[in-house]
Amino acid sequence: MESFNALLIEERDGKVSSGFVRMDESQLDAGEVTIRVAYSSVNYKDALAATGAGKIIRRFPCVGGIDLSGVVISSVDRRFKPGDPVIATSFDIGVAHHGGYAEIARVPGDWVVPLPAGLSLFDAMALGTAGFTAALGIVRMEENGLRPDKGPVIVTGATGGVGSLAVDMLAKLGYHVVALTGKESEADYLRELGAAEVMLRQSLDLTKIRPLDRARWAGAVDNLGGDILAWIASTMEQGGTIASIGLAASMSLNTTVAPFILRGVSLLGVDSGYIREPYRLGVWQRLAGDLRPPHLAGMARRIGFDELPATFTEFVAGRAKGRVVVEIGGA
Structure with missing residues (x-):
């Protein structure tokens, strides 16, 4: 043996x-x-x-x-x-x-x-769970009506595996991507991936999160949770959609129902761990096609x-x- x-x-x-x-x-x-x-x-x-x-x-x-x-x-x-x-x-x-x-x-x-045809075994692991999760979040938001002409999409934890791939995929699809990061030194890296804007997490005052703040985002890919996710919810556009993917900052969420009932915001839970066929293969096939990060x-x-x-x-x-x-x- x-x-x-x-x-x-x-x-x-x-x-x-x-x-x-x-x-x-x-x-x-x-x-x-x-x-x-x-x-x-x-x-x-x-x-x-x-x-x-x-x-x-x-x-x-x-x-x-x-x-x-x-x-x-x-x-x-x-x-x-x-x-x-x-x-x-x-x-x-x-x-x-x-x-x-x-x-x-x-x-x-x-x-x-x-x-899938078009991916090598190396490519598949360069994507891995991170790429599959980012793609699944984008697919779920598209199913909820997100399109590039709806407005900007913010990606939090943007230098991480899921965040980097989400920025790259969304930019390829034609979205105006805003990358939120705590790492100022990585701003050029994020712009190279296609981020139209880089926002520093340090610029946010998370001690004063309003139930509804100035509407800014048509979509959001959130890898952090906690107060960042609460702030995102308060700043979503009418009918905006959030893909909740990670909890790198916190698994708590202290927010109000205001964004959901007054702006029609959708908070989508993205569970890449146990989603089965044919959905799983369909996401991988898109990763070999239009969602393949350039x-x-x-x-x-x-x-x-x-x-x-x-x-x-x-x-x-x-x-x-x-x-x-x-x-x-x-x-």
Whole structure:
């Protein structure tokens, strides 16, 4: 039986740690599709899980990595056959089911998506859960009536993985994108991605959020939550739509019903973790087409498998930007 390298997250005496181990296929979780992993990625969630900085892991031990792309080794699911290039992201991968930080992975067939034409296995992980989430938020807002001619769209947490990709995608679609960030030094980076304006978070007075403030945004992609989301709600245009994607600032929301009943604002929850077919494949197909970020290659950094621990530290410390792709087996 073939053995392989994996990054295993364990808990001992109440402390979470991660490290490289050798495993074999008998130690993998149940699933219909066994995949030779080519690439994975690093998300903030992965860093929290591997370092114990956040209570992400739901069972120990667990191989980390919520994203993976690779080639099918074997499958009892008739939708997939050996040699097929595939993507698997979200669901319980890397948190309650052995994930993508291993040279071989086994997952349920319903969690697997065929690699769309036009994307490479590397591209798929440059996008990963972050790209899928950003795209899903945009699709949901479009379904709610958002169009470029409706007005500006604000993206919060704009230098992060989801934020950077959302800026890039929205700009490509013709939206006037305003990037909100706390990192003044990254203003040029955001403009290169297509942001028409860069707004500094420090310029906002979040101690005085009105129920309704000056209307500014037709759409919003929010990665922060908390007072930022409350301020966004108060400054939405009539009929505006907000995609609530993250809680990097806070999971609390202290607001009023005024924007929703007086301006008809819609607050859309974006759950990329458990959305199923055919919606999931449809979003991936758009990521290979009109939603493919034009600056994807420039915002994606490739690291070796052995560089993962140091990269987790960058994410937890808030020093990461864009996307990090982990070369597991390559392709």
